[in-house]
Ligand code: C2E
Ligand code: CA
């Protein structure tokens with residue numbers, strides 16, 4: 583197949599060039615995107631299974647660019663991480679999310695995703711303090727989500743950053759649990775209050791006894807270690823039933839609610855509905 587000639591090569595190379603060119607264009611457009619007001623946050627409710635009520639909402643970043651329209655965070659966040667723009671964008675997200683959550687009922691928290699780049703920045707505690715102080719949000723109501731892969735890159739730095747965040751009394755969540763390569767022993771080494779089980783395990787709950795066993799083991803272990811568990815990406819009633827049986831603490835997913843604009847969340851908490 584490799585020798586199938588020029589025809590195939592010339593089909594392949596432009597596709598690569600296009601990818602590189604789009605990446606270059608998005609990187610350029612990310613400059614000034616904050617100033618142009620192109621970002622906004624949507625919020626996805628997280629439901630407590632025991633109380634059957636919303637206990638927090640995860641803030642998810644949206645970018646609508648003047649030239650490229652809506653760009654997925656899965657595409658632009660890695661670019662912003664590579665060129666360092668994630669720091670300014672991440673600070674904006676943190677401030678914006680705290681500002682919005684301050685007006686929610688006091689028992690509702692807000693979960694914010696932290697990039698590995700932000701976790702490694704030495705001024706992270708100062709940035710978090712500033713977001714809390716300027717908005718007046720109680721630190722207990724701020725949950726910071728970091729992915730498993732971060733921990734392996736630099737164990738000592740990650741540990742120090744997480745300890746500093748815990749001293750501020752904010753909640754730390756290990757996101758996408760099960761997708762990385764970290765040992766279970768990491769759960770005892772790193773100070774997380776919450777463990778978020780990755781969507782890949784939740785999806786498989788419908789048909790895979792092995793996944794049920796894995797999720798049950800994770801929930802039981804987390805409980806023994808004093809951590810709460812959240813299952814993400816719940817899309818079917820069968821998955822929800824299974825998660826109830828495992829005694830997972832909380833669930834999040836399209837079955838329960840999609841990410842929504844801040845004013846819809848506020849209206850929901852106020853007991854009214856926007857039309
Ligand atoms: P994540 O932190 O794992 O967030 C969950 C993603 O799953 C979100 O995608 C959410 O919209 C989606 N989701 C929620 N429920 C369901 C479901 O039932 N089924 C399916 N198929 N998907 C569901 P989104 O908003 O596109 O974000 C993708 C990723 O981008 C996030 O994954 C997170 O890693 C990153 N991200 C989003 N916002 C931020 C941010 O403000 N800062 C940083 N550093 N990363 C962010
Ligand atoms: Ca997350």
Ligand code: CA
Pocket residue numbers: 757758778780814
């Ligand atoms: Ca996640």
Ligand code: CA
Pocket residue numbers: 758780781
């Ligand atoms: Ca995920």
